[in-house]
Amino acid sequence: xxxxxxxxxCKLILDRSGLVxxxxxxxxxxxxxxxxxxxxxxxxxxxxxxxLRQNKDAKLLRDFTDALMTNESFFFRDTKPFDQFREVxxxxxxxxxxxxxxxxxxxxxxxxxxxxxxxxxxxKEQGAKLAGWTFEIVGTDISHEVLAKAQAxxxxxxxxxxxxxxxxxxxxxxxxxxxxxxAQEIRNMVQFRExxxxxxxxxxxxxxxxxxxxxxxxxxxxxxxxILERIAKGLAPDGFLYLGGAETVLGVTExxxxxxxxxxxxxxxxxxxxxxxxxxxxxxxx
Amino acid sequence: MKSCLIVDDxxxxxxxxxxxxxxxxxxxxxxxxxxxxxxxxxxxxxDAILLDWNMPVMNGIDFLRALRGLDGxxxxxxxxxxxxxxxxxxxxxxxxxxxxxxxxxxxxxIIEAKFSQIGLI
Numbered sequence: 001x002x003x004x005x006x007x008x009x010c011k012l013i014l015d016r017s018g019l020v021x022x023x024x025x026x027x028x029x030x031x032x033x034x035x036x037x038x039x040x041x042x043x044x045x046x047x048x049x050x051x052l053r054q055n056k057d058a059k060l061l062r063d064f065t066d067a068l069m070t071n072e073s074f075f076f077r078d079t080k081p082f083d084q085f086r087e088v089x090x091x092x093x094x095x096x097x098x099x100x101x102x103x104x105x106x107x108x109x110x111x112x113x114x115x116x117x118x119x120x121x122x123x124k125e126q127g128a129k130l131a132g133w134t135f136e137i138v139g140t141d142i143s144h145e146v147l148a149k150a151q152a153x154x155x156x157x158x159x160x161x162x163x164x165x166x167x168x169x170x171x172x173x174x175x176x177x178x179x180x181x182x183a184q185e186i187r188n189m190v191q192f193r194e195x196x197x198x199x200x201x202x203x204x205x206x207x208x209x210x211x212x213x214x215x216x217x218x219x220x221x222x223x224x225x226x227i228l229e230r231i232a233k234g235l236a237p238d239g240f241l242y243l244g245g246a247e248t249v250l251g252v253t254e255x256x257x258x259x260x261x262x263x264x265x266x267x268x269x270x271x272x273x274x275x276x277x278x279x280x281x282x283x284x285x286x
Numbered sequence: 287m288k289s290c291l292i293v294d295d296x297x298x299x300x301x302x303x304x305x306x307x308x309x310x311x312x313x314x315x316x317x318x319x320x321x322x323x324x325x326x327x328x329x330x331x332x333d334a335i336l337l338d339w340n341m342p343v344m345n346g347i348d349f350l351r352a353l354r355g356l357d358g359x360x361x362x363x364x365x366x367x368x369x370x371x372x373x374x375x376x377x378x379x380x381x382x383x384x385x386x387x388x389x390x391x392x393x394x395x396i397i398e399a400k401f402s403q404i405g406l407i
Contacts, residue, residue, distance in 0.1 A: 079402060157371060157389050161396045165403055166376060166387040175373055 001030055005049040009033065012052060013068050016061070017142055018198050018223040021068070032067045039063065066143045070218070073111040075164035076118045081213065081242055081264055086122055088262055089240050092273070093208060094129075096238055101133045104205065108212040108231070109197060110139030113150030113190065114159075115211055117182060120189040121168055138204065140195035147192045153182035197227050201234040208236050213264075214244035221252065228253040238273045241266040288406065289313045289330070293323040293346065294338040294367070303336055303367070306394045310407055320344030324352055331358050334406050336397075337384075339368035339375070347382055354383040363404050367392060 009029055010021045021029065030045065037048040040060055051060060076082050093103050107116040116139035123135050141147050160169055160180045173180040195204065197215070210231055216224045231241060232255035241256055242265055243249070249256040249266055256266040259273065267273035290312040292303045297318075304314045315332060317323035321344040323335070335353075339346040346366065353359045363385045368375070371389040379387055386400045401407045 074399070076403075158393075158396070161388060161392070161399070163399050163403070166380065166384075170373065170376055170380065178371075 001026060001045050002049075005046055008049050008053070009064075009068075013065065016065050017069065017196065018219045018227075019068060020218065020220045020223075029068070033064070036060075036063050036067045062144055066145045069143050069146075071111045071143065071146050072214075073114040074162040075114045075160070075168075077115065077163055077213070078245060079163070081211075082118055082122060084262055084265060085119065085209075085242075089209060089265070090122075090126075094133075097208070102136075103133065103209070104136045104138070104207045105209045106204070106207040106211065106234075107137065107139040107190075108210060109215040110141050110146075110150060110192070111143075112146050112155075112159075113139055113153065113192065114163075115139075115213070116150070116190045116192075117153070117186060118163075119211075120186045121172055123189065124172075124186060135189070137190045138207075139190055139192045140204070141192075142194070142196045144194055147194055150190075150192050151187075153187045154179050155182070156180075198223070201230050204234060206236055207234055208239045209242070210235055210239070211242045213242055214247070216247045216252075217244065224252045229255055232256065232268060235268060237268060237271055239268070240273060287311060287313045288333040289315065290334040290336060291315045291317060291323060291326055291332040291362075292336045293317045293320065293341070293349065294336075295319055295341040296338075299338070299367075303397070306397050307336070309394070310398060310401065320346060320349030320352075323349050324356075327353055327356065327359065327362070332362050334401065335362050335364045336367050336388075337364055339366060339370050339379075347378065350379070350382045350384060363406055365400055365404070 006026055006029065013019050013021060033045055033048060037044055042048045042051055051057065052064060097103055105119060110116050116137050119137055123130060139150060157178055157180070160173065169180065172183045172186050174183065212231060216227065219227065228249060235241060240259070245264060255269060257269045259265040259267050290307050292300050292314060294300050294303070295318050300316050307314055312334065315326055317326050319341040324344070337346045337350065346368065350364060364383065365386040365388060366379045366384050367388040367390065369390045376387050385404045388396055388400055398407065
């Protein structure tokens with residue numbers, strides 16, 4: 001790969017998606033883009049760079065972006081955030097939204113849908129407790145390819161074993177050869193939409209909970225701040241934001257502050273959610 | 287340190303599983319079939335059991351039923367690890383008292399995820 005092509009690929013993916021690829025990523029670029037060049041009958045990476053520079057082929061640009069995004073996703077990834085959702089966030093929403101009985105959840109950069117579907121399964125498990133409530137789960141991603149997979153809800157034997165409790169596999173999946181398909185009733189609980197986190201949130205509406213985990217790590221500081229500020233605008237004043245274990249708002253934005261006692265969850269600064277002590281502290285203090 | 291009994295008639299599988307589980311800080315015991323595993327449990331009840339299904343002498347499901355009938359046999363967390371990958375087998379394992387179920391082939395991520403789900407890690 002020519003140095004000027006490498007620089008061009010890095011600039012293009014940064015403009016398209018905000019993804020920062022350093023000089024140590026030339027192997028990643030070669031291994032992921034070579035198949036794209038082949039698929040489009042281009043001789044190699046220099047021909048791919050030339051074709052992208054001409055900017056005539058929207059499909060080529062989309063395949064280029066899809067190939068460079070990291071789409072790792074597990075069911076119930078890291079376990080703890082989902083326990084917290086069940087035990088802390090959900091009970092609070094059932095109190096604060098008791099009148100409207102409506103909750104909107106956003107799985108941002110949802111990849112192949114495992115996070116959104118994990119939340120759907122948690123809600124399903126609540127059974128009659130949620131009768132009369134409307135829960136809307138929206139999964140978005142920049143990649144068309146992963147969304148198609150998310151929508152189909154079909155996973156390999158490897159994928160259904162990473163984080164998914166066996167009881168859930170038995171209960172909510174149907175076996176089809178060596179693949180497993182999620183039940184229609186769970187798939188119907190999630191809507192997937194193509195969305196670039198660098199764009200404005202208009203059209204997505206206001207959310208009560210936003211999951212944006214292991215996404216910001218791929219962006220530079222300025223982009224992280226811009227994304228968090230847009231999320232702040234799209235979050236209900238007493239809503240919750242989830243970030244990944246290696247991510248923080250500290251030094252990035254002042255719009256959010258950590259929810260005390262609940263690692264990984266953030267609330268809008270000076271909001272009611274942040275002011276309210278965690279449930280267990282109240283119980284102990286009472 | 288928690289202990290894990292690896293029950294599999296394949297020496298290669300036992301070795302691979304041992305390497306992964308030792309990395310997760312388990313003390314390892316091995317058994318090549320259900321009968322040897324049961325004798326091991328009578329002497330020292332492990333915290334966890336990684337269990338193959340198809341084995342000579344005594345298979346995994348018969349071992350599990352016998353284990354759950356033993357004094358203290360309800361305690362170990364049992365994770366099946368087998369090439370049987372259909373719903374009927376999975377359901378049979380759960381009703382016999384298995385806590386988790388791994389379909390071979392497995393890797394370290396799967397073992398780690400499954401063990402952490404049932405509170406072993």
